[in-house]
Amino acid sequence: MFARPSGSAPVCLRCRLRLQLRLARQSHHRPFLSIQQASQFSSSRNAQLRIIRETQRPRPQRDDIKRKPTVPKYSYPLGRIRGKKEAPLREGTVPLPIDSLGEPSQVIILKDAGIKPPPKPSKVDVKKGLAGDLSSHNRPVHPNKGTKPGQDEILRAITEQNNILGPEEVNKQIEGLKPGQGGSRGGRLVLPKDEFDTRASILHDGFTTTQLLGYLDRGTDRAGTVDERKQQELAPTEQDKKGAVHRVSRSSWTPGVRPIPQGAQSTAQRPHSPKKMGIIDKILRINWKIDVLEEIESPGELDISGVQRWQMRLLVAGEPSKLDQIRNHRRVTISVNQTSRIIKIMAPKDSAEYAADDIETALHACHSLTVDFAPFKPLSNSGTKGPQRLFTDEDLVLASELSGAFLRRSDTGGPRVFVSGLDAAQAEDGRRVLLSMLDLPTTSEGKILTTSAIKKLGILSPHGRKRALAYRDQRKSLGRWSFPIRRGSLQDSAESIRDASSSRPGQVRKEVIKFLQQSSSLKALPIDVLPPAATSTSTSASSSTTSTPMPDVSTPGTSAPDTLPSEPPSEAPLPATPLENPTTGTSTSKAPEFESDFSRSPYNWSPIPHTSTTATLGHILHRIPISPPTRVLTPTPLSILLSGPRTHTFSPHTPSLPTILSHLSASPTAATPTNTGAHLLFRYIPNPWSTSTATTSTPGGLKALTAIPELHITFAIPAGATQDQARLESVALALGQEYRDVAMPDRGVDVRFARREMLFAAGAEREDGPFAGLVGEIGVVVRGQGRLRAPSSVRVGVPAWTVTGAGEEGRGGSGKSGKGKGREERVREWKDGETVEVEYLWQGVEWRESVEVGAEGHRLRYVAVEGGKLGGRRGEVRLGLEEDAKEDAVREFVDAAFRLAERAGGSISDDVGKAGGEGDEGSSEARWEGGVSS
Structure with missing residues (x-):
């Protein structure tokens, strides 16, 4: 039964057979081994079997299964414990002098473990008392007497150490680790980073998360107060839950600066638990008020990622942008990677975190x-x-x-x-x-006057002053209809001036004088028709309005912008910052984010509108038809240009302004020019998206822009004063404008005679008035020396007779056309104090500064207007006429306007100013060319 191979111990064949059967079952090449095959195994074939085992490969394991190394459930360094609790035995091994199957053999030996159970506490006999029975248990151990502590004493000490401490004792132990000394910075301790990390490690290893959290909650300075307030501010709202607001991610601050692709190293890479380390960080920084010296003195970085493209554009848009404002306010360095949409903040920790909070707050407030x-x-x-x-x-x-x-x-x-x-x-x-x-419709109405003596075909010369026009006109291809200008002699000019001032006016001159002598339809009504408030002031309305200098304003769309020709645009008197650019200026004032409502307060609108009459020099511009460039200068009759609606635009461009000024200064009656100061004009237009309600019924859409008057709020800045001294000048409704444009294609300029009606609110500057809230909000921003802003939407009650209903004709007419109710009929039906609530939208603001001088008995005013990129920059030369002027004064005003045009752009044609009798009306008959201005 025994075989003795060379170099090995005697082995039982039965044991070897069992071993080979076990190996055969584990192999996938030999899943079964018969008895006949096993009988062939012997000690002589040992080498062959070894070769077979080496060639057999183990069964492959699945890659997706991660097998963990087997770890014994229990560990017994001194040997396994066997037996009962009363007499436990410890298992040990002793090596044998011979090997078993080629491996060292051992013998298991069991011996007494020497473990005794702890003594049970004896029951105290009340009769014997407590002192005698507990004396042996409570006997103290004195090491200096040379006696060693017994087993009972050692076990009792271990038991006492294993007892669970109460919350108060744990808090006392944590409080004992609080540093008592160190550098001070604003009442906070400053420790080096090594000492800070040492105390954090002690708290991490010595206490559990529950104990640390309990100490954090019981602290006098609750650590979560600041963070909880921040979380409440940044908490997701219902709009956020729907996905309208995208949340960004933010890394932890780390010292040092690295490139953006590498990114900041997060503190979550530490081997400790992030939650537990977060609690420890709050205890050290907030409860104990400890700062790290390296974080205060050395810069670090913080990354904000996950920013959407449109959010990134909002942050970097403007000059200065939102990121620039945060950079200057927090004194940090901010770099942006547009490709990866990462914002890197480089600064000390406190400044970097404050800047990151500002950015997150700004992104959360996006509207x-x-x-x-x-x-x-x-x-x-x-x-x-x-x-x-x-x-x-x-x-x-x-x-x-x-x-x-x-x-x-x-x-x-x-x-x-x-x-x-x-x-x-x-x-x-x-x-x-x-x-x-948009090229919105306005309330301006008028026509172009020419004479039948103009038989030529004019050409449309392109208008090269694109920057002088409003933005809605800059996109158009405009040109002036004119004839080739000849250089005339001084004698011809003198004769033209004499003809223009003749007492026998031409037909065009007659039509202009007749137009200017028309009075307001409201003033033409009988006294008993006007409301009670108007009867007492109707007789003195003209004197009160003319004595007060009114701001010189123009209706947008009827007069295109221009600049002072004699000076560079940069030298014109303009505000410090562009008005339409939100990125200029560093004002901290914000635009109101509410809709002002003044309809509940009574309004004190003036019963009679104020009418201003002016003559402005400029160019009448027409749209150039789309054609090849070689056909732009093709002669074109004026009737074709005026065949459609919204045919022309008036640009107050005066090419010979220095000639006019030199002539006025050389006049013996010349007066010293007077600076009338600057004005800020805020324009409000009716809301085209407004809908009618049960109480108010106002037109909507494009009809609202022509049926409801605009709202103008003007602030005056006296000459020599600064912007912070601005005061309210007026609050008015722009009822409309009528004009007559005199086209002079054979001269350098055209003339526009216009009449504008404004309805002013009396006492608008009062603190208890209905406009106090709106005026106060605008005034604060004006005096803030920053970008001019205003409430985006206001509601104002306007007189009902100023609103034209659906199907009625526009304002400014006489009401005799029969198409609907005119102004006279609306005023007759108007009840005293009846108002209509109208919602207005802020359209823009203009800076206007003017210089006034007397010229030929009238007020000649040059107005420099800065309306930004949308409103344009223009310079206007206009002649003013007093209100309710007599017929002789009106005629003299018209003659002075033509003489002013002569000085600006050449002599006036004979058939415009020459006297025309009854016999030669056919040669000088005026011709009306229809067309409404844009």
Whole structure:
């Protein structure tokens, strides 16, 4: 039964057979081994079997299963314990002098473990008392007497150490680790980073998370107060839960500066638990008020990632942008990677975290709105190539630059535009800029006057002063209809001037004088028809209005902008910052984010409108038809140019202003020019998206812009004063404007005679008045020396007779056309104090500064206007006429205007100013050419 191979111990064949059967079952090449095959195994074939085992490969394991190394459930360094609790035995091994199967063999030996159970506490006999029974248990151990502690004493000490401590004892132990000395900085301890990390490690290893959290909650300075307040401010709202607001991620502050692709190293990489280390960090920094010296003195970095593209555009838009404002306020360094959309903040820890809080707060306060421009489809740019759109891509880019908002056209291709801003005011400003870019209809009405003596065909010479026009006119191809100008002699000029001042006026001159002598339809009514408030002031209305200098304003769209020709544009008296650019200036004042409501207070509108009459020099511009460039200068009759609606635009451009000024200064009656000061004009237009309610019924859409008067609020800045000394000048309704444009194609300039009506509010500057809230908000921003802003929307009650209902004719007419109720009929039906609540939208603001001088018995005024990129820059030369002037004064005013045009652009044609008798009316008959100004 035994085989003795060479070099090995005797082995039982039965044992070897069992071993080989076990190996055969484990192999996948030999899954079964028969008895016949096993009988062939012997000690002589040992080498062959070894070769077979080496060639057999183990069964492959699945890659997706991660097998963990087997770890014994219990560990017995001194040997396994066997037996019962009363007599436990410890298992040990002793090596044998011989090997078993080629491996060292051992013998298991059991011996007494020497473990005794702890003694049970004896029951105390009340009769014997406590002293005698507990004396042996409570006997103290004195090491100095040479006696060793017994086993009972050692076990009792271990038991006492294993007892669970109470919360108060744990808090005392944690409090004992609080440092008592160190550098001081504003009442806070400053420790080196090594000492700070040592105390953090002691707290981490010595106490559990529950104990640390209990100490944190019981602290006098609750650590979560600041963070909880921040979490409440940044808590997701219902809009956030719907996915409208995207949350950004923020890394921990780490010392040192690394490139943006590498990113900041998060403290979560430490081997400790992030939650537990966060609690320890709060205890050290907030409860114990400890700062790290290296964090205060050395810079570090903090990354904000996950920012959306439109959010990144909002942060970097404008000059200065929102990131620039945070950088200057927190004194940090901010770098932006547009590709990866990562914002890196490099600064000490406190400054970096404050800056990150500001950025997250700004992103959380983003406001978005959808503007539907469907009512403005008739204003689409049908003259351009491609699809008809209200706004081109260049328009949206410019609107984004001016307002700082992010604008995006609807994906469906409809007339909707999505506007997003860092706050509600910025989003509303983006809508305002888009609305100002449209060629909106106005309340101005008028015609062009020419004479039948002009038989030639004029040419449309392109207007090269694009910057002088408003933005809505800059996109048009405009030109002036004119004849080639000849250089005349001085004798011809003298004769032309004499003809223009003749007592036998031409037909055009007669029509202009007749137009200027028309009085207001409201003033023409009998006294008993006017409301009670108007009867006492109707007789002195003209004297009171003319004695007070009114701000010189012009209706947008009727007079295009221009600049002072004799000086560079940069030298003109302009405000310090562009008004339409939100990125200029460093004012901390914010635009109001509410809608002012003044309809509940009574209004004290003047019963009689104020009428101003002016003559302005400029150019009448017409739209150039789309044609090849070689055909632009083709002769064209004026009737073709005036065949459609909205045919022309008036630009107050005066090419020979220095000639006019030199002539006035050389006059023996010349007066010293007077600076009348500067004005800030805030324009409000009716809300075209407003709908009628049960109490108010006002037109909507484009009809609202022509049926409801505009609201003008003017602030005056006296000459020599600063912007912070601005005061309210007036609050008025622009009822409308009528004009007569005299086209002089054979001369250098044209003339516009205009009559404008304004209805002023009396006592608007009172602190208890209905406009006190609106005026106060605008006045604070004006005196803030920053970007001029105003409430985006206001509600004002206007007199009911100033609103033209559906189907009625526009304001400024006489009401005799029969198309609806005219102004006289509306005034007759108007009840005293009846107002209509109208919602207005802020359209823009203009800076106006004027110089006035006497010229030929009238007021000659040069007005420099700065309206930003949307309103344009222009210089206006206008002659003013006193209100309620007599017929002789009106005639003299018209002659003075023609003489002023002669000085500016050449002599006036004989058939315009020459006397025309009854016999030669056929040669000098005036011809009216229809056409409404844009």
